[in-house]
Amino acid sequence: MRFLAIVAASLLAHAAGAQNAATLYDQAQRLEHGEGVVRDLDQAAALYCRAARLGAPDAQYALGWMYANGRGVGHDDGVAWRLFGLAAEQGNAAGLRMQALLPAAPGAALPACMAPDPALELDLALPLPDYSAATPRLRALVDKLAPEYQIEPALALAVIAVESGFRHTAVSPKDARGLMQLIPATAARFCVLDAFNPEQNLRGGLAYLRWLLARYSGDVTLATAAYNAGEQAVDQYRGVPPYDETRAYVRRIGKLYGKTLHPIAAAVPQRCVRQMAIRSRR
Structure with missing residues (x-):
């Protein structure tokens, strides 16, 4: 048991820095089911939520299941309905089936951990920049x-x-x-x-x-x-x-x-179509 606790602690430390939805989902599954680590439903729900916020449909479904069954989180069919719906919108068949079994709750709020980061506030009231280093x-x-x-x-x-x-x-x-x-x-x-x-x-x-x-x-x-x-x-x-x-x-x-919007071109290539024939002048 002590070894499993150490593995779980290592897993959570790795998860703290993870930014990849697939990694977070895999770690959440191991914690939910106690696969090689001490089972921890609270932490599993937290990691599922981070992955769900990144748009992972499997994580959205898994978190919805936890809310529908009150595992690691408080039981809430409305939140579960919303999460199953998000998964279904991305082609998750199980999410579609589960959402159909619950009362519709379009007004239910998603978990707080899925809220987007606050928008960046840019201070645009600044003097003209100094580009004296540019020749x-x-x-x-x-x-x-x-x-x-x-x-x-x-x-x-x-x-x-x-x-x-x-x-x-x-x-x-x-x-x-x-x-x-x-x-x-x-x-x-x-x-x-x-x-x-x-x-x-x-x-x-x-x-x-x-x-x-x-x-x-x-x-x-x-x-x-x-x-x-x-x-x-x-x-x-x-x-x-x-x-x-x-x-x-x-x-x-x-x-x-000093601006938040820039005019855009109508048709823009994703990559070049021919190499540049510019003589090096280093």
Whole structure:
């Protein structure tokens, strides 16, 4: 029993930092059924709820079952009906069957743990940013290229300022490179052959930023959050991910750019169709 308790403690410590719905769901199942750990219905419900908040239909169903049976949580058929419905909307057949067995309760509140994070508050009443680190040549290049990608130069400059501080040789611990800090996968996606070449890097970063703005309907907060953390993270959390780095990043760009919406292009490619033939000038 002591060994199982130690395993359970380790499992919960790992779960505390987990951001993946599948991982949370797997850990919740083990705690609910006592699979290799001490059974803990309260903690199982808490982990199911975190996974359900991320949109996992199996977790929504499992949490609904717990509410329907009062296991680890107080019995509440209304909450169960809502949770089974969320699972059913994503094709979970068991959720559809279980919801049909309960009285309809569209007004029931979901568990508090499924509430979205509060919206970021951006202080837009700020003086003009100081971009003195940007050389006149770089400013001219941004002013020239940004409109080609339907990006306002002010937003491009804000992203560059936060990403690299206008240093075209910048390299991050995650191997993001150049002015707009392109990781190798993103550079390849937008056909950037030399991420340290200012023009190539700007074209790749602007193409990616344009695509993100189109994906999120011009929402600068979501687009820049995706630029930092990846669109998968934004989609998974249905908003700005709860990462300290990403939330600080979004706030900084919001202060520099001063707008929450950006015009979007009608048709935007997800990746480039030909490689850039730009001579390296390093």
